[in-house]
Each structure stands twice: as structure tokens, then as C-alpha cells.
Amino acid sequence: MWTRVNEIDRxxxxxDLLRSNMNKMFGEYGRxxxxxxxxxxxxxxPRTNLYDNGDSIQVVAELxxxxxxxxxxxxxxxxxxxxxxxxxxxxxxxxxxxIERDAASFxxxxxxxxxxxxxxxxxxLKDGLLTLNLPKAEAAKPKQIxxx
Numbered sequence: 001m002w003t004r005v006n007e008i009d010r011x012x013x014x015x016d017l018l019r020s021n022m023n024k025m026f027g028e029y030g031r032x033x034x035x036x037x038x039x040x041x042x043x044x045x046p047r048t049n050l051y052d053n054g055d056s057i058q059v060v061a062e063l064x065x066x067x068x069x070x071x072x073x074x075x076x077x078x079x080x081x082x083x084x085x086x087x088x089x090x091x092x093x094x095x096x097x098x099i100e101r102d103a104a105s106f107x108x109x110x111x112x113x114x115x116x117x118x119x120x121x122x123x124x125l126k127d128g129l130l131t132l133n134l135p136k137a138e139a140a141k142p143k144q145i146x147x148x
Contacts, residue, residue: 048110059110060130061082065101066086068125073132078111080110080134081107082108082109086103086105116137
């Protein structure tokens with residue numbers, strides 16, 4: 001009886017060792033490297049949420065490390081494009097030993113669910129989040145129809 005329990009303990013010990021070695025070997029699997037490094041990305045572009053409250057559309061994009069001068073936002077009808085560039089931020093005269101936040105650029109475009117009023121758009125950049133408030137064009141807003 002004890003022989004079988006010892007064999008089971010040895011088997012689980014070997015499985016733990018295998019799991020530990022696999023975790024070491026594949027610990028960084030799925031982590032982005034290269035041109036995308038440093039960005040939390042979806043297909044090489046910053047992650048973005050889009051919300052609709054009926055009267056306006058709100059877009060929130062993660063743009064950590066960028067200033068408003070590094071970002072370009074364009075809109076035409078219901079087509080929105082957000083682009084930007086992160087410059088090399090190495091201090092003058094320093095030698096780099098490791099670079100994970102390299103210079104990079106991105107472009108992200110969306111077809112919005114409706115046309116927006118381009119004259120009333122508000123854009124803010126705070127704590128690495130770009131927030132765009134896009135009021136819908138009057139023709140795109142839902143209207144209540146009264147029945148006689």
C-alpha cells in the first residue's frame with residue numbers, strides 16, 4: 001500500500017517539476033516585443049473603447065507616454081482616425097542598456113455608428129487616456145414621434 005502512495009507522490013513531484021520548467025520556458029509567451037513593445041495593444045494599436053449614449057459617442061484610447069503634440073485626430077462624417085508617434089526618450093549623452101519603450105507610431109481608424117457634429121467635438125488627454133466626446137449630428141439623433 002505504501003509503495004503505491006510513494007509512487008503517486010513521485011509522479012506528482014515529477015509533474016510539478018515539469019510544470020515549473022514549462023512556466024520558466026514559456027513565462028513570457030504572449031508578451032509583445034519589437035515595434036509594439038511598451039504599448040498595450042490590439043493588433044499593434046492602442047486599446048480603445050467606444051460608447052454611445054444616444055446623443056453622443058465617446059471614444060477612450062490608451063495613449064500612455066504621449067503628449068497632445070504627439071497625437072493627431074481627424075474626423076470626416078462618421079469616419080474617425082487617431083494617429084500618433086512616440087519619440088525616443090533616451091536622455092542626451094546616455095548609453096542605452098535596455099530599450100523596451102522604443103520609438104513607435106500607430107494609426108487607428110473607426111467607422112462610427114452615426115455621423116457626428118465636427119464643430120462640437122471635445123478632446124481631452126489626461127493620465128494617458130485620450131477621451132473624445134463626439135456629439136451626434138442632428139439628423140442622426142433619435143427623435144420621439146408623437147401619435148395623434
